[in-house]
Amino acid sequence: MDIKSKDLAEEGKLRIEWAARSMPVLKSIMDRFEKEKPLAGKRMAACLHVTTETAMLMRALKAGGADVRLCASNPLSTQDDVAASLVVHDEIEVFSIHGEDRDTYYKHINSALDHKPHLTMDDGADLVGTLHSDRRELLEGIEGGTEETTTGVIRLKSMAQKGVLEYPIVAVNDANTKHFFDNRYGTGQSTIDGIIRATNRLIAGSNFVIAGYGWCGRGVARRASGMGARVIVTEVDPLPAIEAVMDGFQVMPMNEAARIGDFFCSVTGDINVIARPHFELMKDGAIVCNSGHFNVEIDIDSLEDMSKSKRWIRDSLEEYTLNDGRLVFLLGEGRLVNLAAAEGHPSSVMDMSFANQALCAEHMVKNAATLKPTVYPVPESIDKAIAALKLESMGIYIDKLTAEQEKYLNSWEMGT
Ligand code: ADE
Numbered sequence: 255m256d257i258k259s260k261d262l263a264e265e266g267k268l269r270i271e272w273a274a275r276s277m278p279v280l281k282s283i284m285d286r287f288e289k290e291k292p293l294a295g296k297r298m299a300a301c302l303h304v305t306t307e308t309a310m311l312m313r314a315l316k317a318g319g320a321d322v323r324l325c326a327s328n329p330l331s332t333q334d335d336v337a338a339s340l341v342v343h344d345e346i347e348v349f350s351i352h353g354e355d356r357d358t359y360y361k362h363i364n365s366a367l368d369h370k371p372h373l374t375m376d377d378g379a380d381l382v383g384t385l386h387s388d389r390r391e392l393l394e395g396i397e398g399g400t401e402e403t404t405t406g407v408i409r410l411k412s413m414a415q416k417g418v419l420e421y422p423i424v425a426v427n428d429a430n431t432k433h434f435f436d437n438r439y440g441t442g443q444s445t446i447d448g449i450i451r452a453t454n455r456l457i458a459g460s461n462f463v464i465a466g467y468g469w470c471g472r473g474v475a476r477r478a479s480g481m482g483a484r485v486i487v488t489e490v491d492p493l494p495a496i497e498a499v500m501d502g503f504q505v506m507p508m509n510e511a512a513r514i515g516d517f518f519c520s521v522t523g524d525i526n527v528i529a530r531p532h533f534e535l536m537k538d539g540a541i542v543c544n545s546g547h548f549n550v551e552i553d554i555d556s557l558e559d560m561s562k563s564k565r566w567i568r569d570s571l572e573e574y575t576l577n578d579g580r581l582v583f584l585l586g587e588g589r590l591v592n593l594a595a596a597e598g599h600p601s602s603v604m605d606m607s608f609a610n611q612a613l614c615a616e617h618m619v620k621n622a623a624t625l626k627p628t629v630y631p632v633p634e635s636i637d638k639a640i641a642a643l644k645l646e647s648m649g650i651y652i653d654k655l656t657a658e659q660e661k662y663l664n665s666w667e668m669g670t
Contacts, residue, residue: 255341256349256362258334266309266339273306276601278647279609279640280310287318292616294319299371301363301381302402303331303593304350307604309339312346314612320373325366326350327377327402328547329359330586331593360384367392373618374399374423375611378547379406386418398618398625399423400611404437404468405523405547407629414628422625424614429632431606431640433469440599440607442473444592445519445545446481452570452585452595453541455517458482463515465508466522467494470545474519475503486511488527508532518542519591520551530556536582543585545592552588570595609640 274281287293298320302308308324315322324346326332332352340346347369349362363384370392376382379401385392398421401407407427413419426432446457462483464475471487475498479485487498488508498505511518512532516539520527523546530553536542544551558564561574567583570591574582586594598604613636645652655663662668 255347256351256365257337257341258351260338260342262335263338263342266306266333266335266337267343269333270306270309270336270339273601273604274310277307277310277605277608279605279643280314280612282643282647283609283612284310284314284317287314287612287616291319293373293619296320296372296397296619297369298322298373298375298615299366299369299381300324300375301327301366302375302377303327303598304337304340304348305331305333305593305598305604306336307598307601307608309336309344310601311608311611312340313344314608315375315615316344316346318612318616320615321369323347323366323369323371324350325362325381326354326359327380328589328593329354329356330589331598333597364389370395372397373615375402375615376400376406376423377402379409382406382410382413382423386413386420393420396421398622400426400614400618401629402426402432402607402611403547404433404470408523410629419627419629421627422618422622422630423628424618424630424632426607426610426614426632429610429637429640431637431644432610432632435603436599436607437469438473438476440473440603441470441521441545441592442475442477444596444599445470445474445521445543446477447597448545448570448591448593448595449517449519449541449543449585452543452568452591453583455541457517460484460516461486461514462517463488463508463511463519465518465520465527465551466524466546467498468521468523470521472497472501474521474545475501478517479503483517486515509535512536515540520544521546522551523547525550526553527551529553530560533557533560533576533582536580538580539583541583541585542588543591543595544588545590547590549588549590552584554584554588557582557584606640606644609643610636613640 332350462478489495512535
């Protein structure tokens with residue numbers, strides 16, 4: 255293991271306990287796993303944000319009989335107290351330290367892979383990428399995997415299309431019980447949380463520019479608007495652009511938005527979305543952050559190049575003084591601001607995301623032998639079961655179709 259300090263374990267344990275209270279679906283899966291041991295004998299390498307919610311997932315996998323090793327899926331998202339508690343209280347091998355440099359980040363991924371996993375669990379596909387480039391000797395022993403996030407699924411689908419993906423992977427992100435809630439409400443709330451923790455600025459009355467109107471962008475826009483911001487959306491795809499207009503937001507190219515934004519947040523999954531031409535136009539004091547998976551969305555190299563100096567002002571808030579004297583503030587080094595400056599998505603949405611992870615790991619153990627090396631959707635039965643369990647855990651009950659209604663829905667003969 256390689257963590258910051260075992261001394262943080264008690265603090266981590268309490269915070270994990272707090273998260274657990276909002277994760278009833280994962281808890282019910284853990285209880286069943288404890289009895290049935292569906293992952294018995296399986297070595298797993300997990301590359302995830304090391305948070306209190308991830309700790310609950312690790313416990314569930316261990317309860318299911320898996321022998322898990324965990325590393326971070328982002329250098330800035332590790333909660334060191336959680337890593338310590340997993341090592342000390344759960345005897346799980348963890349390799350992650352908040353703020354680790356790039357070399358250590360990849361060293362930790364390799365340490366997780368040294369476990370010779372049968373199953374991989376990834377968030378962003380860096381573990382799978384490393385496996386398919388530097389650690390190919392391990393591919394033979396791998397049965398299957400799961401992927402958590404939009405960016406990772408896009409990378410894996412590209413690998414599958416090029417014929418280089420060597421084993422089946424389930425795209426957890428594509429489950430309705432994942433992206434409807436995690437990407438929209440989770441990213442929505444935690445991104446605003448990160449921006450507020452980093453800046454302590456008032457959102458109300460600000461011009462809040464959001465690049466990308468996917469599930470995450472929609473969530474951030476809704477929350478920023480709810481806090482009184484004038485939301486401006488930038489898009490490259492006409493369809494979500496129309497949706498943003500009809501949701502009541504202004505839509506314009508980034509070149510126009512750059513002149514008027516107070517806050518900028520990228521959530522596109524693409525590279526250099528906020529770049530030199532935009533920094534050239536920004537108002538003095540603009541605040542810039544990213545909530546997409548990788549730190550590629552903001553062209554930080556250009557920002558550095560255009561600046562005569564920079565300094566840290568507060569945690570997660572760096573001030574760049576441009577050559578012409580304007581100030582631009584960058585949050586969380588351009589890494590995902592919801593995990594770098596806050597604690598990621600709240601436990602209640604991660605409950606469904608990680609229920610998908612646990613059940614898809616079980617699904618892989620049962621079915622990997624019959625699957626091809628490509629990207630698979632989450633089985634509908636898993637998605638529906640998680641939705642039903644979550645609703646039940648909220649004490650909310652819904653109607654059932656009557657036999658007559660069911661018959662009507664399955665017939666074509668009856669018109670007006
Ligand atoms: N991704 C976003 N929020 C997260 C969280 N709280 N835990 C793990 N992964 C996350």
